[in-house]
Amino acid sequence: MLEVQNVNTFYGKVQALWDISLTVGEAEIVALVGANGAGKTTLLNTISGLLQPASGTIEFMGQRIDGLPSHKIVEMGISHVPEGRRLFTDMSVHENLEMGAYTSRAWKSRHETEKEVYGSFPILKERAGQLARTLSGGEQQMLAMGRGLMSRPKLCIFDEPSYGLAPIVMTEVFDVIKSLREQGITILIIEQNVPRTLEIADRAYVLENGRIVLEGNCEKLLEEEMVKKAYLGL
Amino acid sequence: MDMSLFRSRRLWIPGLALLVLVGLATLPLYGSLYMTILMTAILMYIILTVSWVIFSGPSGYLSLASAAFFGVGIYTSAILLPTKGAVLPVLVVVLIAGAISFVVAVLVGALTLRLRGIYFAIFTFGLVELIKQVLIFFEISVTGTRGRFIMLVDTHTIFYIMLGIFVVLMLTAYFIRRSKFGLALRSIGENEEAAAHSGVNVTMVKVITFGISAVFMGAAGAVIAMRWTYIDPYIAFNPLFSFLPVLMAIFGGLGQFYGPLIGAAIFAYLEEVLLTKFPYYYMLIFGCVLVGTMLFMPMGLTGLIQRGWRRLIGGQHADA
Known part of the structure; x- marks a missing residue:
């Protein structure tokens, strides 16, 4: 449904995203995890048209959307719930x-x-x-x-939906996200709360310094030494 | 008595509006000529204030250009309705004045509505001076005049045209407030980026509304010029006509639809009374009233009215 290929994004002269490729399939929940400053929000803003990639392509439902203004992208069915x-x-x-x-x-x-x-x-x-x-x-x-x-929207992008929320409220938010997928809405989500996110997501990408360093099914990622150390505190 | 009947705004607001309108429309029948003239002036201030609020209220852009559009209307009247040889009917001149003000506002708006906050306010204020100075230069060097006389128009005709502008303005203000367009305008005032992200064409909404508010200012100027009969650039582009609408709106309270309307009506009446009773001190008293308003009625008159109203009906409901 969403196909990001070899995207590079700059803030002025500073390169924030390096050769990012990712895909989101129909009715999937895909998570982006990574430390602060890894480029997660930058990537979401590039997809929803707030930032323009310097190179690379972004396709949504088979149509190129990189370079389109953000209100056109909203119209095509991508909704971005900002941080x-x-x-x-x-x-x-x-x-x-x-x-x-x-x-x-x-x-x-x-x-x-x-x-x-x-x-x-x-x-x-x-x-x-x-x-x-x-x-x-x-x-x-x-x-x-x-x-x-x-x-x-056909695709909903959530940027840190649990930010600053009490744990009990966080549970509600995650429940809603799961129920949205059951209604057929595809979801791309960024979260600080990595263990909870990996529980509800199907697949995840791990970002570090603007690059994707790991990707795969959530069960598999939960087993990775690096993920355990860095995000789960095990 | 059953208070729930009064609580439903659906009934009593349009009823009251209609009553006031009938009272105004029949004013020349029962009131003196002085009252008609006074009411014309009050209506003019209401028009300036409410049309200022249409744009600056929801969008949060403080415009001080009211005097510019008002003055453009005045000069349109002065040029098209000279004492000798006026061709166009009075009403047509008023419409032309509104149209010219609209065009000026759209051009200026397209250039300046990118400016934020204080920069926009200062630029709009500068616009008044700019037009005034250009006009002075033009009148002196090209036409060789200082001021202009305007054709005499019947007092009642002037009153009824002013009333007509007022009614159209109130309907426009109401529909803008109720429409998707008005929603977009308010969202711009709240958070311009989020509005753009929701799909609002931010620039277009701002420019068009700025233009609509200028139409009424220009039309009011064209009408009042017929009352004044003599004008020059200093009279027409008096910066007071930029500041008074802002003060009147604050005095009335910006929170509610009827706030600026009541504020302008009372303020304009106050001005008239003070000006005749205390011609030398009226600005001083005026200033004290304003400071008092800011200190003791931060929500303006309507804030005060609402508090009283809530106490009267004994409800604890927040305002709708």
């Missing part, structure tokens, strides 16, 4: 969700989509009229995810 949520804090939960459906394709079916989102996140329905800034951290993360789903 730090970036909600419209002085707008209500309902309005934040509507903003997620802003593209003309999603706008027509926004009422039905909103109901579906409330199905996945019942708490948002209770909070529909409240301003986003009055929500708890966990609720805000759910709103950010819900807003991402409002564009009716």
